[in-house]
Amino acid sequence: MSSRLVDRDARAVWHPYTQMLTRPAPLPIVRGEGVYLYTEDGRKLLDGTSSWWVNIHGHSHPRLNEALGAQARRLEHVVFANCTHEPAVELAERLLGVLPHGLTRVFYSDNGSTAVEVAMKLACQYWGNRGQGNRRTFVALHHAYHGDTVGAMSASGDSLFTRPFASMLFGVARVHPPYCYRCPIGLERTTCHIECLGDTAPASLDTLGAVLESHAGSVAAVIVEPMLQGAGGMIVWPAEYLAGVRRLCDRHGLLMIADEVLTGFGRTGRMFACNHADVTPDIICLSKAITGGYLPLGATAVTEPVYEAFLSEDRTRTFFHGHSFTANPLSCAVAIESLRLFAETDIIGKVQALEGWMRSGLEAFRSLDLVGDVRVIGGVGIVELVSDRATKSAGGYLDTLGPRLTQACLDRGLLLRPLGNIVYLMPPYVITESETAWAIEQMHAALESVA
Ligand SMILES: Cc1ncc(COP(=O)(O)O)c(C=O)c1O
Numbered sequence: 001m002s003s004r005l006v007d008r009d010a011r012a013v014w015h016p017y018t019q020m021l022t023r024p025a026p027l028p029i030v031r032g033e034g035v036y037l038y039t040e041d042g043r044k045l046l047d048g049t050s051s052w053w054v055n056i057h058g059h060s061h062p063r064l065n066e067a068l069g070a071q072a073r074r075l076e077h078v079v080f081a082n083c084t085h086e087p088a089v090e091l092a093e094r095l096l097g098v099l100p101h102g103l104t105r106v107f108y109s110d111n112g113s114t115a116v117e118v119a120m121k122l123a124c125q126y127w128g129n130r131g132q133g134n135r136r137t138f139v140a141l142h143h144a145y146h147g148d149t150v151g152a153m154s155a156s157g158d159s160l161f162t163r164p165f166a167s168m169l170f171g172v173a174r175v176h177p178p179y180c181y182r183c184p185i186g187l188e189r190t191t192c193h194i195e196c197l198g199d200t201a202p203a204s205l206d207t208l209g210a211v212l213e214s215h216a217g218s219v220a221a222v223i224v225e226p227m228l229q230g231a232g233g234m235i236v237w238p239a240e241y242l243a244g245v246r247r248l249c250d251r252h253g254l255l256m257i258a259d260e261v262l263t264g265f266g267r268t269g270r271m272f273a274c275n276h277a278d279v280t281p282d283i284i285c286l287s288k289a290i291t292g293g294y295l296p297l298g299a300t301a302v303t304e305p306v307y308e309a310f311l312s313e314d315r316t317r318t319f320f321h322g323h324s325f326t327a328n329p330l331s332c333a334v335a336i337e338s339l340r341l342f343a344e345t346d347i348i349g350k351v352q353a354l355e356g357w358m359r360s361g362l363e364a365f366r367s368l369d370l371v372g373d374v375r376v377i378g379g380v381g382i383v384e385l386v387s388d389r390a391t392k393s394a395g396g397y398l399d400t401l402g403p404r405l406t407q408a409c410l411d412r413g414l415l416l417r418p419l420g421n422i423v424y425l426m427p428p429y430v431i432t433e434s435e436t437a438w439a440i441e442q443m444h445a446a447l448e449s450v451a
Pocket of ligand 1: 113114145146147148230260261262263287
């Protein structure tokens with residue numbers, strides 16, 4: 001029997017988001033350093049998607065390695081329901097120091113989906129504890145992706161990812177995001193006034209303004225991925241829409257949940273995407289880059305009024321939620337070290353520089369026939385492919401261009417994972433200008449080769 005990693009994998013492992021019958025063999029990764037991954041068969045690949053959007057400081061970072069080792073020698077894990085520990089407390093203190101002003105409490109879990117699940121359960125019980133249990137509906141956006149647990153899937157847009165589980169999901173009210181390339185009301189960003197929000201003049205279309213106008217009394221919370229909707233199509237928002245979400249939640253007295261699992265910790269060129277519009281959500285969900293991409297950790301932070309709604313002599317008002325690995329000390333210790341790196345170096349400035357390199361590098365893609373749109377925010381450069389530029393028709397997630405492009409990039413030493421017709425570069429922030437130019441060159445060549 002072959003002892004090669006891919007052969008052993010083929011006999012024993014089931015991979016996520018993977019059709020195991022038709023998949024190409026997985027890449028046998030044996031080592032990571034900086035922006036590069038190294039395979040068992042000697043290839044060096046640039047990690048163009050930050051290992052599912054988590055890595056920011058580069059692989060195998062000496063400072064994070066040291067923090068992890070030191071914590072492992074002290075305390076690897078302990079129950080967090082009736083114990084506490086230094087890494088969890090220090091991390092909460094540090095997070096509250098960098099989060100949008102007004103968030104005052106951190107609740108830990110262990111991944112992005114659970115950070116969202118916690119947020120939704122908190123919002124639900126918040127209203128129950130305040131005697132308004134009729135406020136049960138969540139308002140979410142088309143093209144949203146909030147994770148793979150049942151609540152997070154329910155809030156996610158109807159898609160290939162959620163359809164097989166439709167019978168398990170609960171209904172949410174769905175509104176249009178500001179998808180400017182495919183504007184829901186046919187306007188142009190250069191001249192529009194964010195009419196898709198429906199803030200001032202409720203449109204017949206399902207805008208947030210219109211839906212809240214008619215249903216606000218039954219709504220618990222509005223949940224959004226601020227500034228960048230990720231897995232649903234890498235849709236970049238105008239900051240005005242985000243400001244409008246906050247304004248509408250305030251007007252109707254609703255909770256605003258910001259899912260910053262992808263956008264948090266600098267990915268959009270600000271520490272948090274909410275900073276682009278200077279808004280504080282009532283609840284914020286964090287994960288992925290919180291540990292620099294090292295270890296699973298989820299955190300859901302809330303404002304004082306949300307926290308206070310759970311304080312009571314009546315023990316039924318307790319938030320009955322927790323996971324075995326809540327506030328894992330190893331994860332917290334690495335997350336603290338990651339925040340130290342943010343405090344010591346101008347990492348946000350670096351992401352902004354990366355944004356500039358991507359903007360100028362990706363501009364040339366507009367001349368390719370199969371490119372419909374190019375958009376960039378922070379450390380994310382996105383190319384939306386279409387089969388017809390005039391009608392903007394496109395194949396979606398199952399577009400065969402995706403796997404062909406992935407292979408063409410791999411052949412050139414670049415690891416990408418297009419979302420069907422949405423191709424994007426989201427490298428660790430430590431990528432250099434010349435490495436960025438090189439990666440963009442490979443994307444361009446790969447696109448030309450599959451066109
Ligand atoms: C915005 C957003 N929320 C939640 C999640 C779920 O995170 P996880 O995969 O860690 O469960 C993701 C994952 O991509 C995400 O992008």
